[in-house]
Amino acid sequence: MHDIDDSVVPGSVYLVNVQEKTAVVHAGNDSAIVLSPTPSNDINDPLNWSRGRKLLQIVCVMIYTSSIGIGTTVLYSVLQPISNDTGIPLATLNAGTGYILGWGALINQPFALTFGKRGIYLISVLGNTAICLLTPYIKTEGQWIASKIVQGYLCTPVESLCEVSIADVFFAHERGTYIGIYTLFLFGSNYFAPLIAGFIYDGQGWHWVMYWAAIINFGSLIVLFFFMEETNFVRNTSEATEAVHLSTKPDAEKDDKESTTSSPVSSGDLTGLPKTYSQRLALFGGRYASNKLLITMAYRPVILLRFPVIFWAGFQYGTCLVWYNVLNATCSLILSEPPYNFRASFVGLTYLGPLIGMFLGTFYSGWVGDRFAVRYARRTRGIREPEHRLWLMVVSLLLCPASLILWGVGASKGISWVGLVFGMGIISCSTGIGSSLSISYALDSYKDLSGEVMIAVILVRNTLSFAIGYGITPWLHMGYQNTFISAGFVGLAITMTFLIVIKWGKSWRIASRKRYWGYVADGTLGH
Structure with a gap:
């Protein structure tokens, strides 16, 4: 990797070329948008893929997300x-996955970043297929x-690897949209x-609930095997090249003119030979990090x-998951x-409400969020700060407490099911x-x-999420009304912390x- 200047601010990048700096690469559809990270001249760089090829990759990631989500949550409506x-108690049936889901990424993620993501994805969905098939034959706790x-x-890759795959192929000004789509499929599948x-249980019994989940996962495995590509790529550059120096002054920026191209990397400027289709089908496409870095990546997340x-970001994301679990x-x-x-089938139909709500929320935070970030950057001399996007949480500040109180108090008072x-x-x-x-903020920052x-x-x-699994039952002993009024105020207080982050996040x-x-600088996986 090129020498890195540690005086630059992580996450602060030139997103809009309002001062006509020439030492930047622009988006093809908008000459003012600066591409960050800067793509290499290698034809196999995922940032240089065609639009169709990138969209096919994101479709594969969403297929993976949906199949894993269905396979891991479909049984919760048939636990009784x-x-x-x-004869297995309900308490035991609810336990298990939470013991390692997420923490397993300390092992899976370093292997994916070292040897390749494609193979980890395929092994994950294959394993989920097998578990779904075996579940009907389980007899003991x-x-x-x-x-x-x-x-x-x-299944840990569904929570931590998909976001990285999105960041592998999309630039800073478009990542939010696809993170939003990922969030929609992650929660939407649940x-x-x-x-x-x-409906499957009413017609075929609970065994077929799991069999259909296995069929969906196996179908996804076939699609992913033939169409999902490896996105690991050693670029030998970092966002330090686009980040903002602590000493940068507006006047100095205007004089910073260099005689290099200001157009996007065209296909004629790309070097190297494109991978053949058979090379793309390799389970693991190469080695992208040393053994030392592999070990480092297993414990450094805790240090981070x-x-x-x-x-x-993790606390805010976790709080959102708490309300989902509640x-x-x-x-x-x-x-x-x-x-x-x-009936069980009618309870299932009520989840159409959350599906629609999730679509609206992720569209707002993703597609609208990307455009908001670009517009805000135009007002700040072209500099994008990760905190800019957090202003969109004002809407959540209103919706979170109101919705929790409506749900709990409404249930306590027996209001119409429509409410x-x-x-x-x-x-x-x-x-x-x-x-x-929360995800976009963390990725934009580092x-x-x-x-x-x-x-x-x-x-x-x-x-x-694991903690609330133990706390939800005694919390509900307060009654629906008291539980969700308190939850509403807790949600309000936690959501309001985004104002603190906007104020102090850059510091x-x-x-x-x-x-x-x-x-x-210690790593070899440049992005």
Whole structure:
């Protein structure tokens, strides 16, 4: 990797060329947008792929996300029938996956970044297929917990690797859109699974709920084998080349003219031979890091939690997951009891509300967020700060407490089911906004260590999720009204912390710059 100047601010990049600097590469469809990271001249660089090839890659990532999401959550709407059939207590059925999901990334992610992501994805979906097929044959508590721990380990890429794959092929001004799409499919598949599971159970029994999940995963495996490509690439550059120096002055920027091209890298300027289709099908396409770095990547995510930006992103993301878990834990309880008395299939249909809410939330935080970031950068001399995007959380600041109170108080007072489904949709919308913006903020701040940053974020997120799994039952003993009024105020307080990050986030990034660029210099995976 080229020499790195550790005086630059991580995450602060020139996104809009408002001062007509010539030493930059621009987006082909907008001569003012600066491409960050700067693509290499290698024809195999994922940043140089055609638009269609990039979109095919993102489709594959979304297929993977959906299949893993369905395979790991489809059984939650049929836990009671499973308990009745096997004699395994509900408490045990709910346990298992959470013991290792997320923490397993400390092993999986370094291997993916060292040997290739494609092989890890394929092994993950193959393993999920096998677990779904074997689940109907489980008879004991030990077998159940063991299967869920294995499944949790195999499925960790869905939480931390997909975001890195997106960052591999898309530039800073477009990443938010695809992070939003990823968030939609991640949570959307979790909402869709119980929706279809209720109908499958009514018609074929709970065994076929798992068989259909296995069929979906196996179909995804076939598609991914033939169309998903490796996106690891040693670029030998970093975002330090686009980052903003602490000493940068507006007047100096105007005089910084260099006689280099200001046009995007065209196909005629690319060097090297493109990979053949058979080379693209390789399970592991090469080696991208040393053994020393492989070991380092296994523990450095824990060290990165010292960075306030990363810890906050994980905490905010984890809080969003807490509200998602609380909704799932109470939905069936509320709607299957008087005055609603919904059957399992009808309870599943109510998840259409969260699906719509998640779509609206991720569209707002993703597509709208990218355009907001570009417009904001035009007002700040072309400089994009990761904190700019966080202003969009104002909407979540309003929706989060309102939706939680509507859900809990509404259930306590027995309001119309329409009001409850509306509340579910708003909770989901707020969850999508907070999750997508948290991920984008972490990646925008420390892009060159995106793989390790996402592990650190997921560690915080899943630790919160794991804790709420134990705390939700005693919390609900307060009654739906008191529980969700308190949840609403907790959500309001936590969401408001984005104002603190907007104020102090850049100072935190400045304070971490020497340590961060030192970590980047140690690595061989340039982005």
